[in-house]
Amino acid sequence: MRESRQVFEKMTMVGALNGALRDALDEDPKVVVQGEDIGRLGGVFRVTDGLQHRFGKDRVVDSPLAESGIVGTAIGLALRGFRPVVEIQFDGFVFPAFNQIVTQLAKMHARSLGKVRLPVVVRIPYGGGIGAIEHHSESPEAYFMHTAGLRVASPATADDAYWMLRQAIASDDPVIFLEPKRRYWDKCEVNLTTEPAPLHKARVVRPGRDLTLAAYGPSVKLCLAAAEAGAAEGRSLEVLDLRSLSPLDTDTVEWSVRRTRRMVVVHEAPVFVGAGAEIAARVQERCFYHLEAPVLRVGGFHAPYPPSRLEEEYLPGLDRVMHAVDQAFAS
Amino acid sequence: MELVQLLTPEGERFEHPDHPLETTPEELRGLYRDMLLTRRFDAEAVTLQRQGELGLWASLLGQEAAQIGSGRATCPDDYVFPCYREHGVAWTRGVDPLNLLGMYRGVNHGGWDPDANNFHLYTIVIGPPLLHAVGYAMGMAREGADSAVLAYFGDGASSQGDVAEAFTFATVNAAPVVFFCQNNQWAISTPTSHQTRAPIHRRSAGWGFPGIHVDGNDVLACLAVTRSALERARRGEGPTLIEAHTYRMGPHATSDEPRRYRDDSERQTWEAKDPLLRLRAHLEKHGHTDAAYFEDLAQEAEQLALRVREGVRAMPDPDPAAMFRHVYVDEHAQVSEEQREYEAFQATFVQEGPQ
Known part of the structure; x- marks a missing residue:
């Protein structure tokens, strides 16, 4: 049956991502969010604003400043049955975690012949156009596309940002979720009742x-x-x-x-x-x-x-x- | 820091004020059996490699006490993260030895169910599993579980950045994890002195958690220190680092030739500290065993070796389609497409055999 009444809300991509994380945390107690400065500060782009206050320090975790540790412990949490969503603060900072992503996150499902699932989402604000300093404007998607075992997706609008992040969190495969930071503050209507398309559909x-x-x-x-x-x-x-x-x-x-x-x-x-x-x-x-x-x-x-x-x-x-x-x- | 030792190389039993251990003769016989069967299994795997049945084998010879002692300290609900040489620990967790051989034969990359025995897959890239262990322990703590994680690494891995990050995440989260370093003195050809100028067990002080230096060839000491560290973790008091001082009697792996980088005399000095000999000496001295015990055990070891030998030889090569299986949980368009193309290509070959 089709939704009888659709709810639209005009919001920024940051707001939509925040809403997606909030709703995912709300619906599934196994969802945990971790990253640098994401708790009290709400993230350097405020994507996680207010989430720690609402869900507590155990579910919205300020990590030590160590990207391999962020992804590596997320893998461990996923092995224990959690669904971690981690934030890498900027594109150029993902490389300390590259080993964990490529040798472990991408391959453990195959290594275990399907017995292990790692539903981990790695959120990465990426791309340029914001006048930033070195390592804050890169587009590293090809590295991840080249690695079997990873899913890679990137929304272009707030509407897609909300739904694609929800779909990424629901995925039982690891997802590299690339957020176009120069579009973070663009607004559009977000349909809060109906998925616009599957995650991997152009x-x-x-x-x-x-x-x-x-x-x-x-x-x-x-x-x-x-x-x-x-x-x-x-x-x-x-x-x-x-x-x-x-x-x-x-x-x-x-x-x-x-x-x-x-x-x-x-x-x-x-x-x-x-x-x-x-x-x-x-x-x-x-x-x-x-x-x-x-x-x-x-x-x-x-x-x-x-x-x-x-x-x-x-x-x-x-x-x-x-x-x-x-x-x-x-x- | 002194080396914790409860059993001397001559089989003398001592008490340690910080690490008390009570053992029954039956437990002592059990530990000896564990070590002997593990050693026999390991020797069989070396032979199978020499016969071409395995592509490679990483022998644990000399490290039986470190592995059996620490492994036997775990409870069923605890979780273990190994590297790739922890055959003795796998044994204590009840993992079928044949599971360990698939990756060395080249028929899989591990493939066992880690949750079946709470023993994670062997991980070839050293360093990463320590962070998995810490994350797993953080999850346990979040669930309020009365259990802990035991994570293995070596003197070589101690140089990896992930080990430092694992210490950091463990200590700030007070994660219920024990880091067990088997310092076997050699990382392939690189001695521990090229990894660190300070003893590894002292490193935890910089992170604010305790470090213990234990005689890694003393199964009782390894059992005692690991048990108390796991209990501490379960009480919510955070991580402990244990450095087990031991020796890799054989090569790094079957493809290695230790005589190119170390002197045989070093090995000979360690032979005198053999983990099995000292427990056997203790058992015999106290009359806990008789000739029949050792005869029965030798027979059991041969049966195990036979089962392993036959099991390995019977391991089938994987179906080529297995390459495409389990890359993802859900369908992936490119994987499906490549599999279809591969299978169509295979179908162009004419089947040999009777017309």
Whole structure:
């Protein structure tokens, strides 16, 4: 039966994430949240604001400043039957936990031939555009996509943030949950009664006929702006929000490209061996004879993330996306 | 700090004021049986590796007392996190020795159910399991459970950052966990002096919890100190670090050649401290055993070796489709797709055999 009355609320992505954690903590006593500065402070981005006050220090835990310890103890808690949601304070700080994530979190289910389940969510604010200092603007998704055993997802809006985090917490597999920090304070209507889509389903967020712009996380908003600019030039650009990076919803990508016959993939992460490379490879395998132009990629450079005064040069912006669109039509 | 010892290499029994231990002759015979059967199992595994039945084996020879003593200190509800050499501890937890051999044969990466015996999977990457142990202990404490976690590591692992982080998380959470370091003097070819300039057991002082230095070849001392540390953890008084002073009599693993980096004379001095010989000397001196006991035990050991030998040889290679199984709990589009492609590729080969 369909919901008779849907409840919508306008909120920021931070508010939506906070609501998702609050509701998950409320519904399941096995959910625990831990990370640096997430308790009394409510997290450096305030995603966990008020949760420790409401649920207590045993369930919303201020961790020592040690990322491997945060993930490693979360694995131990999961072995005991808990469902930990951990916060890594910034993208560039996940690497001390990389060993735990890659050698343990990702592999223990297989190592145990299915007897152990690790329902751990690793929340990571990621991406640039906030004028931050080094290590606070990176996009490390490709490392995690490359590791079997992990699920990787990234919401682009507050509505998706609420539901995708709820779905990630409900998942019996470990999920790397990448939150686009530059979109943290963007507001949108959140439907608090109905799941918009499964966690690993890509969605067309703006239909078009001539070219598919595929993006996720922070770059979806950019692609929507590009589609608007394209419309002014008489081009109908479809925007695909991938939402999930592992697994990849290649069926939806393929369905879109077969209609539009052109594709540009946009992400903040370096283009070299990035998510866009995987998507482009799969599109040419599946849609070669439908393509009018090579699949192009717009993203960061194969260089360390630059000082913030240069980040607008490094990050894909509207001009670079439109330039790639032009190239796709010139082929 | 003095070395806690309750049984000298000559089999003399001493009392220790901080670590009292009462044992019945039956318990002493049980500990000797545990150590002897573990040693026999271990020797059989070495042989199986030499015969090509196992790809590798990490022998525990020389460390029987550290493992049996500490393992026998656990209660059924306690939980153990091993590295990959804790065959004696596995024995005390009731894990079928055959379970330990699958990964060394190359048919799985472990694969036993950790909750069946509260004995976690062997973990090849040293360091990480200590944090799993602490997290598990934090979970126990949160549930108000009257149990504790025993986590094993070695002198080599003591250099890993995860060990330091585990101490930190354990102490700030007063987690019911005991860190048991088997300092067997060698991390493959690297001596303990290259891992640390201060004794490992002293390290816990910096974290604000007790450290104990125990004779790792004395099964009674290992039992006593681990039992009291676990009881302390169960009382909510937090972690303890135990450093068991022992020796890896064999190579790091069957692929290693210790004579390239250490002198045989070192091994000979440790032979005099053998954990089995001293308990046997004690048992015989006090008349707790007779010739029949040792004969029966030898027979039992041979039966165990036979069961292990036959069990290993009968272990089937895994079905190739197992590669794709249990990567995820729920369906993953790319794994399913690759499995379909792999199976379709396999199907292109013509089956051999009668037409």
